[in-house]
Amino acid sequence: VEHPELGRLYRTGDYGVWRPAGYIEFQGRKDQQVKIRGYRVELGEIEGRLLAHEFIKNAVVMEQRDDRNHAFLCAYYVPDGEEVTSEELRIYLQRELPNYMVPSYYIELEKIPLSPNGKVNRRELPMPNVEQQMELKYEEARNETEQKLTEIWKEVLGVERIGIHDHFFELGGNSILMVQIRTRISREMGIDLNLRDFLQHYTIAKLSERIEEGVDTQAAIVYPEL
Known part of the structure; x- marks a missing residue:
């Protein structure tokens, strides 16, 4: 996009706020903000908390929907050599985040799927078996x-x-x-x-x-x- 004052700009899908001092303050990815239980949630903030865990090598959080179209959060994680259970991660996040930001489901992966340009390929992330988890x-x-x-x-x-x-x-x-x-x-x-x-x-x-x-x-x- 050719802007009359700022020159050439690119539609990246990011949120930003133009500040009077003349700079743009980064507000996060557009596709990283979802609404859960009436709250607007920044998925990157949850991912950051997971990555801060000493036994987590990589992590992605995504909004999913069940067969009744109810939205929920699912965390995908790659452990860093040490075994870490989903319940341990849930308890850890409950200490760090508000309840509505704590994912409902956790799936361990060997690696996070990436697209050819190196970004997370969210379409390749598996859907959690909601019924099986509730049964367990x-x-x-x-x-x-x-x-x-x-x-x-x-x-x-x-x-x-x-x-x-x-x-x-x-x-x-x-x-x-x-x-x-x-x-x-x-x-x-x-x-x-x-x-x-x-x-x-x-x-x-x-x-x-x-x-x-x-x-x-x-x-x-x-x-x-x-």
Whole structure:
């Protein structure tokens, strides 16, 4: 592109901000910014955190979609000689990043696929087996509280099978469905969970533990039907 003042420019797909001092501040790749759970996420920031791990040689994070068209993050990584599990990486990133930026799935690769010009070939990155991963971590309700929460989640989320370790947002949850679930819990269990409790305890197992710790049942609020 021939610019009247700046001369020849190239459409690279990058974001930038022109500063009064006369320089362009790099804001990241256009194709590296995605929206997950209502938040705009810079994939490069997650990749940078993974590369900072002492046992990671290379890493790429990509937005993927399941068969219900729900977006999720998947991390692809190449270990640096040492064995590192997906659960170890998940715990590591949970300490470094906000919850919505922590990938849901992790796939170990021998090498990151590259295009002829040396860039990451994202089309060659394998799609995670979502159903298999959910099957591996599936666990049924172990007590009455978990059983009741499971029934509520199934009805509100419209999902036939939910394990106590399944992530609310990975099941297709959003802010509106969160309000509906909190309403049902308040009405049917006499327990009022505040928003922070729900966001910090986003699985049935975690939520049940929080309730068993002793949420103030006297402060339950009866919400109107949505």
